[in-house]
Structure formats: C-alpha cells, structure tokens
Amino acid sequence: MTCPRVEIDLAKIEHNAHQLVTLLSGRGIDVTGVTKATLGSPEVAMAMIAGGVARLGDSRIDNLEALRDAGIQAPLTLLRSPTPDQADRTVACASVSQVSELEVVKALSAAAGRRGVTHGLVLMVELGDLREGVLPGDVLDLARRISRTPHVTLAGLGTNLACRAGVVPSTDNMGELSMLATLLEGELGLHLPIVSGGNSANLAWAIAAPAGRINDLRLGESILLGCDPLTRMPLSSLYTDAFTLVVPVIESLAKPTVPRGATGEAAFGVPMPMRERGTIVQTIAAIGRQDVDPEGLTPPGGVSVLAASSDHLVLETPHRLAPGVELRFGLDYSALLRAMTSPFVVTTFAATKHHPPSLSPSLPPIANPTPAILRSLSSPLTPRSARRHQRAYAED
Incomplete structure (x- = not known):
C-alpha cells in the first residue's frame, strides 16, 4: 500500500x-497523558494507560468524545477552556476542565446541573509565558467565586509554560504556583487535589528540584517522542522512534540545482536561495505542507529535504528511486501533529517487544508490556475519519 501513513509502535x-510515570511518582507527581498530537487516538490512549498514567487529557472536545466512544473509562481532562456553548459537550465527556473565565465557569455549572453531576475545574494561572490563565493577583477572587458556584468544584490550580514565549519552568515559577495553592486552601478552607505544573517542558525542573505542591504534569511530547521540548534532545531511557512517517516516491529525475527564468515568490513565500551544484537527483515524495511540517522531518540517511509545496516534498537522493518506493521519516512534534490531523495520511499500529534503549539510573527499566498492548494490532490502512470508530483492542 503506497499512500502516506504514520506507523505507530504502541509498545x-x-x-x-x-x-x-515511574520517575515522577518518586517525586509525588502523577502523569496526565496528553493525546492531542495523535488526534485523540484510543489506541495511543490505551498504551499510555497501560504505562500507568493517572488520567488522560486533550485540548479538543472531539478527541475526548472519541476516547469515551471507544470505551475508555480513565478520567478525562479538557486541556483548553471550552467556549460557553461547548459546556454541555464538555461535561458529558470530561470530568475536569481547565478554566480562566467566570462566564465559562457559569456555563459549565449550568450544564453540570442539568446532568445532575459535579464538574471539576482547574483554575489556570498566568506565570509568565503569556498564553492562558488569570494573573496571580486575581486567582483568589476567581477561586472564591468558583467555590460559591453550584455543580462545579475547584479541583485544582494549573499553569502552562514554554508554549508561547518559551518561558522555562523553574524553582521560582513552580514555587509561586505552590504558594498560590497553599494560599487558596487556607483562605477558602478547601483541599486542592490537583496542582498541575505544566507539560513535558517541566521534566528537567521536576528531576532537579523538589516538587513543592506540584503533583501533576501533563505529558504528551515526552511520552510520544521521547524528547525534552526545551531542547528537543532525546531523554535517557526513552524511545524517540515510536512514530514513523512512510511516504511513496512519485518522481525521481536528474535535474539542475538552480531555477531557470525570472523568479518571484513561490507558493509559500520567498524560496530558499539555491546554490549552483550542477545536476542532482531530485526526488519527489507524495506529501506536502498540507499534511506535514517539512521542517520537522528527519529523512533517511543520504537523503535531504530541499523544499515542500502543498502536495510535494522535494528531496535530494543519492540515486534515482522507482515510483512507489517508500521512504521513512522521523517526525518532531510539529510534523507529528500535522500528519496525524491530515485526512490524507493514514495510520497503522504495531506493538512488538523491543530491547529497551540505554538506561540511566534515574529511569528504571520497564517490565514486560501488557498482553493487551502486545496483541497483534496491525490493522488495515484507515482514513482518519473512520479511525475514530475503530476498536483496536478486544475486551479482556
């Protein structure tokens, strides 16, 4: 089958x-496994659950609904504030939402009341990265209002760093979040079960410093790609190749290295300068910017990415390749996110035993993966729209 696909190794x-999970549990921190980069894949979610995550999180309600429709019973957290008109769907599929606006709190309260449930809220705090969250000076007032609102409960505090401005999690900002949690508990006479310090970018801090009140991290990139988002360097003991993009060749011809004729802007702005290097083998793979971030691809040895248009990935290869030959690429987070979202890229699953990567003393080796994960999960290539309705696991 020669269509672009992402091969996912669930083991x-x-x-x-x-x-x-093992590393962070020793520091009193639970892991929320984040599925958003895989379009809320139930198969990936189950692999995370088998690995011991305490709960699952996703920023898209559609993805959380797909997890519930697949029969996943783990607690689900909506990692982006819903709009007020999404409150009913949110309460129906998630047990906790991240919020920062009173109007959203009221909408979730009304939706929870109609369902006869209590919905948990994690109040997000802005600690420097300038994405979402209320300023620290406004936390107590909004928390007090939440505590007086029926059908919702203040389940915790959270923050997010290293996403917009690249602010690094540190002893200072994590200490500030801890102090705010303690302040709210003292002022409001309640207990906050969740103090969520952030995402995979928090790992270096969590390993090096005491956690204080932080007892939850929302991990996606580190679980999926085995790297530190702050440096994109591999993390010891983790696999960095759980995802592989496989793309067929559609053309491979000898061509000059510089264009002929007057030039202007290309399809995606000003093209990169092209240096005269004589004739090369220029190979085109059947994927483009509509489907993947070309800057986030790691090509196979001897192959380099020259450019990409909407539907063509232009490569330099050592020799000509026959149309239909498949090339295998590694992906960074941006490339993975876009490939998993594209309806033109399909997904296959595998779960096979591997020798673990080199282990460090701080990360103990894993036990054998569970039988459910090691069951044969190679499935027919499936368009993204149909994949939501698949069940890759038999009931135990």
Whole structure:
C-alpha cells in the first residue's frame, strides 16, 4: 500500500509512559497523558494507560468524545477552556476542565446541573509565558467565586509554560504556583487535589528540584517522542522512534540545482536561495505542507529535504528511486501533529517487544508490556475519519 501513513509502535509509547510515570511518582507527581498530537487516538490512549498514567487529557472536545466512544473509562481532562456553548459537550465527556473565565465557569455549572453531576475545574494561572490563565493577583477572587458556584468544584490550580514565549519552568515559577495553592486552601478552607505544573517542558525542573505542591504534569511530547521540548534532545531511557512517517516516491529525475527564468515568490513565500551544484537527483515524495511540517522531518540517511509545496516534498537522493518506493521519516512534534490531523495520511499500529534503549539510573527499566498492548494490532490502512470508530483492542 503506497499512500502516506504514520506507523505507530504502541509498545514504545507504553514503555515511555511507564518510564516517566515511574520517575515522577518518586517525586509525588502523577502523569496526565496528553493525546492531542495523535488526534485523540484510543489506541495511543490505551498504551499510555497501560504505562500507568493517572488520567488522560486533550485540548479538543472531539478527541475526548472519541476516547469515551471507544470505551475508555480513565478520567478525562479538557486541556483548553471550552467556549460557553461547548459546556454541555464538555461535561458529558470530561470530568475536569481547565478554566480562566467566570462566564465559562457559569456555563459549565449550568450544564453540570442539568446532568445532575459535579464538574471539576482547574483554575489556570498566568506565570509568565503569556498564553492562558488569570494573573496571580486575581486567582483568589476567581477561586472564591468558583467555590460559591453550584455543580462545579475547584479541583485544582494549573499553569502552562514554554508554549508561547518559551518561558522555562523553574524553582521560582513552580514555587509561586505552590504558594498560590497553599494560599487558596487556607483562605477558602478547601483541599486542592490537583496542582498541575505544566507539560513535558517541566521534566528537567521536576528531576532537579523538589516538587513543592506540584503533583501533576501533563505529558504528551515526552511520552510520544521521547524528547525534552526545551531542547528537543532525546531523554535517557526513552524511545524517540515510536512514530514513523512512510511516504511513496512519485518522481525521481536528474535535474539542475538552480531555477531557470525570472523568479518571484513561490507558493509559500520567498524560496530558499539555491546554490549552483550542477545536476542532482531530485526526488519527489507524495506529501506536502498540507499534511506535514517539512521542517520537522528527519529523512533517511543520504537523503535531504530541499523544499515542500502543498502536495510535494522535494528531496535530494543519492540515486534515482522507482515510483512507489517508500521512504521513512522521523517526525518532531510539529510534523507529528500535522500528519496525524491530515485526512490524507493514514495510520497503522504495531506493538512488538523491543530491547529497551540505554538506561540511566534515574529511569528504571520497564517490565514486560501488557498482553493487551502486545496483541497483534496491525490493522488495515484507515482514513482518519473512520479511525475514530475503530476498536483496536478486544475486551479482556
């Protein structure tokens, strides 16, 4: 089958989840496994659960609904504030939402009341990265209002760093979040079960410093790709190749290295300068910017990415390749996110035993992956729209 696809090794995802859960549990921190980069894949979610995550989180309601429709019973957290008109769907599929606006709190309260449930809220705090969250000076007032609102409960505090401005999690900002949690508990006479310090970018801080009140991290990239988002460097003991993009060749011809004729802007702005290097083998793979971030691809040895248009990935290869030959690429987070979202890229799953990567003393080796994960999960290539309705696991 020669269409673009992402091959996902579920055993490697389970391994990575287990390693991180084990590491952080020694510091009193639970892991929320984040599925948004895989379009809320139930198969990936189950691998994370098998690896020991305490709950699952996703920023898209559609993805959380797909997890519930697949029969996943783990607690689900909506990692982006819903709009007020999404409150009913949110309460129906998630047990906790991240919020920062009173109007959203009121909408969730009304939706929870109609369902006869209590919905948990994690109040997000802005600690420097300038994405979402209320300023620290406004936390107590909004928390007090939440505590007086029926059908919702203040389940915790959270923050997010290293996403917009690249602010690094540190002893200072994590200490500030801890102090705010203690302040709210003292002022409001309640207990906050969740103090969520952030995402995979928090790992270096969590390993090096005391956690204080932080007892939850929301991990996606580190579990899926085995790397530190702050540096994109591999994390010891984790697999970095759980995802592989496989793309067929559609053309491979000898061509000059510089264009002929007057030039202007290309399809995506000003093209990169092209240096005269004589004739090369220029190979085109059947994927483009509509489907993947070309800057986030790691090509196979001897192959380099020259450019990409909407539907063509232009490569330099050592020799001509026959149309239909498949090339295999590694992906960074941006490339993975876009490939998993594209309806033109399909997904296959595998779960096979592997020798673990080199282990460090701080990350103990994983036990054998669970039988459910090691069951044969190679499935026919499936368009993204149909994949939501698949069940890759038999009931135990």
